[in-house]
Amino acid sequence: MAFEGLADRLQQTIKKMTGKGKVNEQDVKEMSREVRLALLEADVNFKVVKDFVKKIRERAVGTEVMESLTPGQQVIKIVKEELTLLMGGEQSKIAVANRPPTVIMMVGLQGAGKTTTSGKLANLLRKKHNRKPLLVAADVYRPAAIDQLKTVGKQLNIPVFDKGTEANPVDIANEAIEYAKQEHLDYVIVDTAGRLHIDEQLMGELTQIKADLNPDEIFLVVDAMTGQDAVNVAESFDQQLNVTGVILTKLDGDTRGGAALSIRAVTDKPIKFAGMGEKLDELEAFHPERMASRILGMGDVLTLIEKAQENIDEKKAKELEEKMRSASFTFDDFLDQMEQVKSMGPLDELLGMIPGANKMKGLKNVQIDEKQIVHVEAIVKSMTRQERQDPGLMNAGRKRRIAKGSGRPVSEVNRLLKQFEEMKKMMKQMSGMQGGKKGKRKKGFNLPFM
Template identity: 60%
Template sequence: MAFEGLTERLQKAMEKLRRKPKVTEADLRETMREIRLALLEADVNFKVVKDFVKKVREEAAGAEVLKGLNPAQQIVKIVNDQLTQLMGEEAVPLNKAAHIPTVIMMVGLQGAGKTTTAGKLALRLKNEEHARPLFIAADVYRPAAITQLQQVAKQIDVPVFEKGTDVDPVEIVREGMEVAKQNHNDYVIIDTAGRLQIDEQLMDELANIKELVHPDEILLVIDAMTGQNAVNTAQGFDDKLNITGVVLTKLDGDTRGGAAMSIRAVTGKPIKFVGEGEKMEDLDVFHPDRMASRILGMGDMMTLIEKAQKNFDEEQAQETMDKMRENTFDYNDFLAQMDQVTKMGPLENVLKMMPGMANNPALKNINLDPKQFAHIRAIVLSMTPEERENPDLMNPSRRRRLAAGSGRPIVEVNRMIKQFNQMRKMMKQVTNGNMNGMQNLFGGQMPGGKMGQMAMNRMARKMKKDKQKRIKKLRKLRKKH
């Protein structure tokens, strides 16, 4: 995952400050040195690092900070604010035309993921705006480029305008725009050609398309794993086309993430979206403040909440909570909850959005192999309807039958059942206001340290109050009857 190394280095630097009763100028210099090295190792542009460290030092060096209360916390806040400012301060929405269609040009080098990103963007527009987008296949050079776009479009049920590979791309775009106007498409997404490197022929063609359609958006798609080359690519395209925004792909890969922190500072153009997965749903709006929070290991609760709202049915969630509270949570509910959680993306990424979990030792000890979900599903689906509804029926003979039916070892079946029972017990404690179960889950270490402990305690108090209110309400009803 992007920024893992950076997050770990920055957290260690900040932790050193927190342990000191008083922060001196020497401590500040040492922290700035650690931050500078961490950013350089993350492949952030050298000039960007230099300016960033200078701004943080200037703000943190004042007597008000060093001599004030909790200087370490104030420095963390300064670093967080500067990271947010470096990446753009706030999310930037798509530009929209006054009259349909809104035209979006997707540009970039080969292999960056233009075609897949075009599909993800179209699906997002369909789901959130009920839009009717149209693809124009303007890449006539790359083998099977048109076929790939058609396959992507078929997955999300979006039409594609194409004229094959023997027609000039500018002419294809001209005819495609006429079709879009006739069909009253809300958006036109032009999938343009790419090269292995920037060349004059590519730029001239893109410039001609731009002159023809006057696009509302020119989105540069960049592979985050290319590091410093991503910044050079962004500069090259911006100089020729005056791009309006950037989409960073493969941010979930083994990348140091420096491109995300350098592009805005170097080009002045905002990162509008990030791709953090292979599914068509895996395209998120880029929020600089949330990304800064994640980089500093403080989690990203807003994104987590938004993902949960998209994927969880509120009525079903309440029903599940009631079942947990009453200890009637069964394997059918377990399977339904597992399906909803997996829709939110890789579990490891979801957990890292919780405050303090980015480099939590407890998280590193959890086996997050996606295949485990498939194995668990196979075991549960091998149960009879009666067994799924009554978890306590799992005697040794039934477990042996489950192992044979699911093709999994008996040890794995026993482990899954044990974990299910522990989870059911823990969730009953949590829903009744007892947070000991949650502490056991994280090996006695609450997420987010003291802040996480305080948040969990508040949640526990609220649950306890809710429980007391329910009891009072039941007593009043009994008295009436």
């Protein structure tokens, strides 16, 4: 998870304040010191840390805390508000041209993930905003970059405009815009050339493309894993091009979070999107308040709901609910449900979006073994259609065949069958309780991959 180390440190620090009936200046001083160390360890810019801690200290010793009935909670509220402001305050939405197409120029150093991110952005615009994007291969210096963009476009079924490696990048971009107008496309996303480091030639070419295209957005793609270097890169690009927004890649990795917390404060340019994984649908709009909540262990229910709405078929969900109520839930339904939940993202990340999950007994530090999910799927897929519909058919011979087909021991097949039956009984009982019937609660069903 992004910000994991920082999140742990900050959560431990503010936890000490939660139950306090009174908060004095010494408490605030100690908390400020801990917050300062946590941010510096996360590679947040020193000046940014200094200003952030100063604001918290000033507000925390003010009347809004000292005269509050719950001073500890009031301090946490202040930390969350200041953290949200540090990352931009409100979500910064993507620009839309008065007359289509909207032109987006993607810039950044080589290796930041610019080409893949261009594809992810096109995919997000089509899926969430119902737009028709065009990808433009304007990196003429690396044939691999053109091939990569064409591969991404093919995977997503999004058109890619390219003129090979001999054409001028400015001409390519201009021709792409004309093509987009003819085809009535909404967005033109221009993947420009990157370099291993910032140089005059790179900036000169980008400045020329900007002057010629007059883009509606100039997105700087930055690798969040590079920490303070990412902030320095952002400053250099912004001075030359006056970028309109930042897209952070690899925010799902083992990143300390310094770049995300520093870039807005240093460049005064909003983080508009964040790459949360390698898949082409793992780019999210950046919401400062939601990210602050996640860092402080308060969950992120809105993003969780959005993921569910995008990935879970409402009709299928209603059918599944009816089957669960009537205990006619089958292994085919189980597989279908697993696929829908998996499409929402890594399970440990989804748990992190549930408020208080990090404090709940049994869920705190829970390790979800994604390999176990694969094993469960292998067992179910090794069953015949009749066996999936009616597990009661199982006998020793069938179990041995399923175990051999899935490459798992018979004991695992037995355990899954037992857990599946327990779940069906529990669902039937819960349905009865909702209908007003009284009954003893049974022990909850543990998913076989937790």
